[in-house]
Amino acid sequence: MADHRVIAVLEAFKTAYEGLPIVGDNVFTGRIEDFENTPSHSLFLGGADVENQNNAFVDQVQLIRDEVTVVGKEHEVDALLMNVHRDAYAAIMADPTLGLDYVQDTMLQSMSEPDYIEDGNRPILSAVFTWRVHYRHSYTDTSA
Numbered sequence: 001m002a003d004h005r006v007i008a009v010l011e012a013f014k015t016a017y018e019g020l021p022i023v024g025d026n027v028f029t030g031r032i033e034d035f036e037n038t039p040s041h042s043l044f045l046g047g048a049d050v051e052n053q054n055n056a057f058v059d060q061v062q063l064i065r066d067e068v069t070v071v072g073k074e075h076e077v078d079a080l081l082m083n084v085h086r087d088a089y090a091a092i093m094a095d096p097t098l099g100l101d102y103v104q105d106t107m108l109q110s111m112s113e114p115d116y117i118e119d120g121n122r123p124i125l126s127a128v129f130t131w132r133v134h135y136r137h138s139y140t141d142t143s144a
Helices: 005-017 077-093
Strands: 027-029 040-053 057-071 103-111 115-119 122-138
Touching (some): 005 027, 005 040, 005 057, 005 122, 057 077, 077 103, 077 122
Antiparallel strands (some): 103 122
16 A cells, blocks of 8 residues: 555655755654754654535645755854754745645645754754645545
């Protein structure tokens, strides 16, 4: 049986982010265990909703939570966070379908207020970027 479509969406985000200039391979599905692997993206499933439904197809919206964490010098972490986000935004907007034939569109929905975390002398900054993924599937599709 095929993976659920939402898992494929999450993996498509991971693939789009891997190898970006600042983050490199520090892209995870789940929370990072330590701050040595930063800057990083931690990807989580958010809420979902049905937008439209008839006897042929269902339009759904799936939220993807992208928790971006950076470590740096106090006067640099804000700019580093936004540069990581800029690269991620460009990667997703290069193909808003995420390379998946059932994805209609992807857009940034929101950004949380950055959270400063104290860790000795290293300032750590984290923010959640919420992406809205609109996809369509057959009314009877069990992998949706």
